[in-house]
Amino acid sequence: MSNQSELDAKIAEDVADALIYSDRSGTIMRWNRAATALFGFSATEALGQNLDLIIPEHLRAAHWKGFEAALASGSMKLAGKPTLTRALHKSGRKLYIEMTFALVRDSGGNVLGSVAMARDVTERVERERAAKTP
DSSP: OOHHHHHHHHHHHHSSSEEEEEETTOBEEEEOHHHHHHHSOOHHHHTTSBGGGTSOHHHHHHHHHHHHHHHHHSOOTTBTOOEEEEEEOTTSOEEEEEEEEEEEEOTTSOEEEEEEEEEEOHHHHHHHHHHHOO
């Protein structure tokens, strides 16, 4: 491994937000420490698994429709824009997370997969909803 790829791996592992990279089939290929802290699955448990591992069942059809459309078109509606969504914790608890997405391409411009950065916003969302309740 080159020094640059070692540095890239260290940065990806140590950033504060969960970083998840999946290939074109939706298989999780990169899972950092923050992803373990957020979702409860260790890298050993998550790597090689399908993204459905952290997608609540009722959101899977919409997720895969968007994922396939992004791979086919080479662009994402939500690219770079934080979006609020739900995710599953290993315990079965549902989280509110804010995610940003990007397509990952090889040097020829071919889409290799997708990367997502996520952070837990459950407390904030629940606090905001409680404040709106009379």
